[in-house]
Amino acid sequence: MTKQFLEWTEALAVDHGLIDSDHRHLIMLINRFHDSVESGANGDLVCKTLCDLADYSCFHFIREETLMSTIGYGARAAHIAEHNSFVNRLTEMTAAFEQGKLDSKVILDYLPVWIVNHVMKTDQNFGRYLADYHQQGW
Ligand SMILES: [Fe+2]
Numbered sequence: 001m002t003k004q005f006l007e008w009t010e011a012l013a014v015d016h017g018l019i020d021s022d023h024r025h026l027i028m029l030i031n032r033f034h035d036s037v038e039s040g041a042n043g044d045l046v047c048k049t050l051c052d053l054a055d056y057s058c059f060h061f062i063r064e065e066t067l068m069s070t071i072g073y074g075a076r077a078a079h080i081a082e083h084n085s086f087v088n089r090l091t092e093m094t095a096a097f098e099q100g101k102l103d104s105k106v107i108l109d110y111l112p113v114w115i116v117n118h119v120m121k122t123d124q125n126f127g128r129y130l131a132d133y134h135q136q137g138w
Pocket residue numbers: 064079083118122123
C-alpha cells in the first residue's frame with residue numbers, strides 16, 4: 001500500500017471509538033486535499049476538498065464539545081478555543097487559496113502539524129478524562 005501524506009497511528013488514539021473514527025476521517029480528508037494538489041486537479045476540485053475538511057471539522061468539533069458539556073469537562077473553554085482558532089485559520093487560508101493569494105504548500109504545512117498537536121495534547125487529555133469519568137462512574 002502506498003504511503004499516505006499523513007498516516008493515522010496508534011500514537012494518535014484517544015481511545016474513544018467515535019472520536020478516533022472522526023480523526024481518521026479528518027486525516028483522510030487532509031490526504032484527499034494533498035492528493036488533489038499533487039495530481040494537479042483543477043482549482044474548484046482542490047477547493048472542494050478544503051470545504052469538505054472544514055465541514056467535517058465543524059461536525060466533529062461539535063461532537064467533542066457536546067460530550068465535554070455532558071460530562072462537565074473543566075478544560076472545555078480552552079479546548080473550544082483551539083477548535084475555533086483552527087476553523088478561523090482554515091477559513092482564511094481557503095479564501096486566500098481560492099483567490100490565488102496563498103500557495104497550497106502553506107496549507108499542507110499547517111494541517112498535519114495542527115491536527116497532530118491538537119490530537120496528541122488537547123484531545124488525548126480529554127480522552128484520559130473521559131476514560132476516568134466512565135471508569136469511576138462520576
Ligand atoms: Fe478537539
